[in-house]
Amino acid sequence: MKLINIDALKALQAQSLKLLESRRVAEAITTKNAQGHVRHVMVCGGPGCHSSGSPRIAEVLEEELNRRGLSDTIKVFEPGCFGFCEKGPMIEIFPDKVTYCEVSADDVTTIVEEHFIKGNVIEHLLFMDPNTKERFATNIPFYDGQLRIALRNVGSIAPENILEYIAADGYQALSKVLFSMKPFEVIDVLKQSGLRGRGGAGFPTGVKWELTRKSEADQRYIICNADEGDPGAFMDRSVLEGDPHSVLEAMLIAGATIGASEGFIYVRAEYPAAIHRLKIAIAQARDFGLLGKEILGSDFSFDIELKLGAGAFVCGEETALIHSIEGARGEPSVKPPFPAQKGLWGKPTCVNNVETLANIPPIILNGAEWFSAIGTEKSKGTKVFALAGKVNNVGLVEVPMGTTLRQIIFDIGGGIKQRKTFKAAQTGGPSGGCIPTKYLDSPIDYESLASIGSMMGSGGLIVLDEDDCMVNIAKFFQEFTMDESCGRCTACRVGTKRLYEILTKITEGKATLEDLDNLEKLCHIIKDTALCGLGQSAPNPILSTLKYFREEYIAHVVDKNCPAGVCSHLLKYEITDKCVGCTLCVKKCPMHCITGTTKKRHVIDQERCLKCGACMDQCRVIGAIIRH
Amino acid sequence: MCDTASPNQFVKKLDDYIDSLTNKKENLIGVLHYAQEIYGYLPNNVQWHIAQKLDIPSAMVYGVVSFYSFFTMIPRGEHVVNVCTGTACFVRGAEKLKEELENQLKIKAGETTPDNLFTLETLRCVGACGLAPVMIVDGEVHGRMHEPQAINEVLAKYRPES
Numbered sequence: 001m002k003l004i005n006i007d008a009l010k011a012l013q014a015q016s017l018k019l020l021e022s023r024r025v026a027e028a029i030t031t032k033n034a035q036g037h038v039r040h041v042m043v044c045g046g047p048g049c050h051s052s053g054s055p056r057i058a059e060v061l062e063e064e065l066n067r068r069g070l071s072d073t074i075k076v077f078e079p080g081c082f083g084f085c086e087k088g089p090m091i092e093i094f095p096d097k098v099t100y101c102e103v104s105a106d107d108v109t110t111i112v113e114e115h116f117i118k119g120n121v122i123e124h125l126l127f128m129d130p131n132t133k134e135r136f137a138t139n140i141p142f143y144d145g146q147l148r149i150a151l152r153n154v155g156s157i158a159p160e161n162i163l164e165y166i167a168a169d170g171y172q173a174l175s176k177v178l179f180s181m182k183p184f185e186v187i188d189v190l191k192q193s194g195l196r197g198r199g200g201a202g203f204p205t206g207v208k209w210e211l212t213r214k215s216e217a218d219q220r221y222i223i224c225n226a227d228e229g230d231p232g233a234f235m236d237r238s239v240l241e242g243d244p245h246s247v248l249e250a251m252l253i254a255g256a257t258i259g260a261s262e263g264f265i266y267v268r269a270e271y272p273a274a275i276h277r278l279k280i281a282i283a284q285a286r287d288f289g290l291l292g293k294e295i296l297g298s299d300f301s302f303d304i305e306l307k308l309g310a311g312a313f314v315c316g317e318e319t320a321l322i323h324s325i326e327g328a329r330g331e332p333s334v335k336p337p338f339p340a341q342k343g344l345w346g347k348p349t350c351v352n353n354v355e356t357l358a359n360i361p362p363i364i365l366n367g368a369e370w371f372s373a374i375g376t377e378k379s380k381g382t383k384v385f386a387l388a389g390k391v392n393n394v395g396l397v398e399v400p401m402g403t404t405l406r407q408i409i410f411d412i413g414g415g416i417k418q419r420k421t422f423k424a425a426q427t428g429g430p431s432g433g434c435i436p437t438k439y440l441d442s443p444i445d446y447e448s449l450a451s452i453g454s455m456m457g458s459g460g461l462i463v464l465d466e467d468d469c470m471v472n473i474a475k476f477f478q479e480f481t482m483d484e485s486c487g488r489c490t491a492c493r494v495g496t497k498r499l500y501e502i503l504t505k506i507t508e509g510k511a512t513l514e515d516l517d518n519l520e521k522l523c524h525i526i527k528d529t530a531l532c533g534l535g536q537s538a539p540n541p542i543l544s545t546l547k548y549f550r551e552e553y554i555a556h557v558v559d560k561n562c563p564a565g566v567c568s569h570l571l572k573y574e575i576t577d578k579c580v581g582c583t584l585c586v587k588k589c590p591m592h593c594i595t596g597t598t599k600k601r602h603v604i605d606q607e608r609c610l611k612c613g614a615c616m617d618q619c620r621v622i623g624a625i626i627r628h
Numbered sequence: 629m630c631d632t633a634s635p636n637q638f639v640k641k642l643d644d645y646i647d648s649l650t651n652k653k654e655n656l657i658g659v660l661h662y663a664q665e666i667y668g669y670l671p672n673n674v675q676w677h678i679a680q681k682l683d684i685p686s687a688m689v690y691g692v693v694s695f696y697s698f699f700t701m702i703p704r705g706e707h708v709v710n711v712c713t714g715t716a717c718f719v720r721g722a723e724k725l726k727e728e729l730e731n732q733l734k735i736k737a738g739e740t741t742p743d744n745l746f747t748l749e750t751l752r753c754v755g756a757c758g759l760a761p762v763m764i765v766d767g768e769v770h771g772r773m774h775e776p777q778a779i780n781e782v783l784a785k786y787r788p789e790s
Binding site for chain 1: 653654655656657658660661688691692695696697698699713714715716718719720751752753754755756757758759760762767769770771
């Protein structure tokens with residue numbers, strides 16, 4: 001069905017509103033009273049829930065509803081990520097507004113009988129606050145303090161149905177841009193809104209669009225950078241899977257504004273579900289005339305092509321990404337010229353990140369002032385973080401800029417796992433740094449993170465606790481950048497390898513203070529001389545851990561000791577006089593290097609010990625085996 | 629991973645795909661994705677064939693194949709086992725998981741078992757950080773892989789019944 005004009009779009013929206021009716025009730029209708037309503041069961045299809053069996057739950061639920069003749073009044077949907085990955089698989093039932101956590105396919109019969117037929121809420125499937133033991137059917141504390149703009153539709157609409165997106169004000173921003181705004185007005189709105197690139201660097205989006213538009217050319221391009229390479233960040237994936245049309249709509253708006261008739265989405269080949277959803281979304285948008293010639297009856301024509309990445313972190317860098325789309329090796333080139341002047345096939349090109357794009361339709365609809373009222377002085381709006389690591393509530397959170405780390409980790413994240421002590425938060429992935437306890441209360445925005453030696457990056461936020469060795473963490477990121485260095489410039493190709501070698505020496509207890517000096521010097525040299533962002537930021541994890549956790553480096557180098565007990569070369573396992581001689585460790589030692597007979601204290605042969613810790617894992621007597 | 633078609637059918641399939649493209653040279657990466665899907669890997673003769681078909685130097689094809697980690701020039705086993713080495717998995721024991729898999733499969737990461745059943749590889753982040761550490765077998769994610777027993781049970785599912 002082709003939408004020929006703005007009225008056709010409005011009529012379709014009015015018609016489609018009923019699709020979301022049950023989910024949009026202002027007040028929850030109690031489970032007992034909800035029985036007469038058409039119910040919607042949303043089964044979270046985010047990456048975490050999907051991996052832990054949500055498709056099977058949806059399938060069994062549909063079968064069960066069919067079998068009992070309930071499928072006309074109870075409908076099952078598989079939307080995108082709810083965000084609360086820790087408690088997945090999750091389902092949410094409307095209009096009761098009841099959320100069940102850690103559901104399995106075995107719970108389906110109970111849910112159908114108790115919830116749907118008898119009208120009872122199933123207590124043991126509700127979220128329980130681990131501290132107060134209180135159960136929550138709705139308003140789970142994880143969502144307090146969150147504000148969903150980029151993720152506004154993720155988890156609440158069915159991503160494979162364009163009508164649901166249209167019902168949720170989809171493509172309204174596009175029609176506003178096409179019929180009642182001039183390109184410079186769109187650019188002004190974006191500039192005033194204060195939206196900055198969410199991919200990491202934080203360049204003002206409005207300025208980027210303006211620069212691209214001002215470059216003289218017969219053709220311009222818009223590229224969506226969906227090459228989410230930061231290991232531990234999955235917000236772009238969640239937007240692509242949960243709300244692909246918002247990205248398409250924003251690209252259309254960008255096309256109309258900068259004067260491009262073609263757009264590309266460069267997406268990682270590692271995200272097959274996102275690719276699948278994008279293909280469906282593009283096909284639907286073409287069917288409805290929202291992509292193609294003379295969109296909504298205007299003189300604007302635009303189409304989008306998908307381009308698959310092939311596993312190269314450096315392709316997240318915009319010039320490397322452009323070369324990859326051109327079919328070549330994804331090596332970056334020197335800027336200037338910037339892509340806005342000379343990009344894809346030599347034409348002016350605007351490259352925007354997925355999350356940045358997802359923010360654009362609501363900004364156009366609600367205005368610059370609405371957006372700029374959220375956030376801090378220089379960083380407006382919200383930021384999505386992928387909260388992971390040693391935190392209780394792993395998940396995807398979207399919070400206003402200026403929220404403190406403490407609020408994210410302790411209020412939303414529910415604190416540290418197993419009541420351990422917080423040590424640091426790692427932001428910005430391989431280009432970022434570690435933030436120590438003393439900055440837990442500083443508001444997070446682009447400037448504050450940069451001033452404490454880290455960066456916003458794409459939004460990975462990994463929580464580290466007392467058991468994490470900071471030298472080892474730095475080594476982990478160094479190994480990553482070393483592997484991912486494209487090899488074009490010497491500083492990065494050779495430099496990251498040397499950094500990794502020095503870090504390895506440190507973790508093996510073979511380094512001297514001179515090595516530590518060289519490590520720091522080399523970090524600064526690479527920062528100053530590398531060609532692209534990957535190389536320039538590669539030393540960041542080392543520099544920030546050196547800044548805040550230098551004593552740990554010193555302990556490794558001088559005392560030959562790993563305070564966190566991680567670096568195996570520096571560990572020593574010993575059996576104390578508390579040993580009762582149960583022989584459990586003797587049997588478990590892979591090297592057979594523990595000797596001793598029943599009821600006699602055992603001894604570890606330190607020469608042969610691998611320091612694997614298997615003995616300590618097995619030992620049932622506290623203090624009988626110590627590690628130091 | 630591989631089709632059971634004969635090599636000639638592979639070539640025909642690949643040629644048909646290339647012929648269907650309007651911008652051939654620019655789609656080199658797409659063509660390589662397609663070729664790897666049908667052949668399972670990208671041996672020299674396939675790269676040579678693609679170079680001729682797209683009318684580009686074979687060095688360019690090799691340059692692209694060797695640049696991107698997704699492409700492989702070595703045939704993989706029947707099942708590909710991947711360990712996620714993203715940051716979230718790393719801090720929750722991905723290294724131990726990798727070592728355990730290397731022990732159980734008796735190969736190192738990057739290698740294939742002699743019976744050609746499993747290839748062990750590592751990859752960066754599949755976005756299932758809530759389930760860390762995770763292993764992925766043929767695209768299916770298995771989470772919270774802390775115990776050797778649990779790892780063994782997952783692998784057993786992919787072994788032929790004896």
